[in-house]
Amino acid sequence: MLALDLKGKRALVTGANSGIGEATALMLADAGADVVVNYVDEAEAAEAVAAAIRAKGRRSFAIHANISDAGQVSSMVARMKQDWGGIDVLVNNAGIDGHAALGWEADVEAWRKVIDVNLLGTFFCSRAALGQMVAQRAGVIVNMSSVHERIPWGGFSAYTASKAAVSMLTKTLAQEAAPYGVRVLALAPGAVKTPINRNVWSDPAGLADLKRKIPMGRLAEPDEIARMVAVLASDFASYATGTTLFVDGGMTDFADFAHGG
Template sequence: MNIRLDGKRALVTGGNSGIGEAISLCLADAGARVAINYVAHPEVAQSLAQRIQSQHGVAITIKADVTNPEAVAKMFQSIDAAWGGIDILVNNAGIDGGRALGWETGIETWREVIEVNLMGAFYCAREALQRMVPQESGVILNISSVHEEIAWSGYSAYTTSKAAISMLTKTLAQEAAPHGIRVLSVAPGAVKTAINSSVWSDPANLHDLIKKIPLRRLGDPEEVARMVVVLVSDVASYVTGRTVFVDGGMTDYPDFAQGG
């Protein structure tokens, strides 16, 4: 099966690094025009856009802080000006905020994680839906985490934001379905990216992490990105309102493989 997204107009928030970069590349490879959102390191975003263009794809870069609704509105206006609208939104931008127990966490740090991961996703979804509802088509895909289901001590803001993304996905899917729009989430598990290099580059930490994964390895960003391409394509035309876990079985609780 050859999955194609020819002519589709896509936006990937936080699309210039890690999983977002892989998603941008995979969407472009499938034929979509890709708007790469970034908040820092414009040279990295531009380099990625040039890489896509060198492979005969279409890509633009847009700087916007997803926690700022005015900036988000301007970002979508830029896409309107460039391409006349949007067909695919991938809400990928996110942060974990660093580790601190709940009673030790700074209020501003906690709030920042919620604003990026949850409010940012909502601001972007809201703008996308304002365009998708009149055209009676479109797909919104939120990047969640296994931690929408699995508690993670020291990261209460992150886990809370991802659990909220799950319910936001379901609710928006229910609201948008009568208009021909699908809303889904993909929840990665342990994926090897630069942001978590402190874990996989340390042998002891890596060994501990691998024990939590039935497939006994870390995931690759492209493995997440390929699932995103499938879900935003017509191959998944009857799928909405659900989170698809791309986690090597982490949510299967491998500690119970030998009994309770």
């Protein structure tokens, strides 16, 4: 029987010092992978995640790199090549949603920063990883998208635009890399209970409003997203590429229509 086994795989998870990234890094380690923990701030938290992975008997180190800087990304992936001989799994998790502003009132530089991190950062990391994966004719990239690659979100045009773009980037890279045995997928979470959105789920009114948008009536836990990343990175998903898997409790299933139109 096929087992979810990533033993010997060398993985990089961006933004792995907290939230979904931390849960994913730990989950990949539980499945047998060695994991590099990328971070841009909160170095102590990143080092703690790397230590927890090593405590599981896997190799791990934390590395600072701003993914919106192509040079820093290249150096990070080169470090993996030097220390571990290459990369087998890349999880492009790092991302930001930016400050709420109507499109015609948005600050241009703030808008651009979201694109730089979410889209260019995903591209830079993928580009660096694919250089090795294509050569070794094996590898998996999982891009963290969002339900907002499909659902508009007033006040966050940069975020929705970046995630829609990540979806098409995923499809195009998958098409290009498939002949070389490399798979590229996206995973789109809905509402997840993480520190970044604590202000919403810790407020009873905000939480109630959010739950109404989710047919399953609850937020996801980070581990529920991380488990699906591990599945996509494993041979369980060996024939899957070029698509987005929505893990959203049904948020994209038009919850408001559950009781009629």
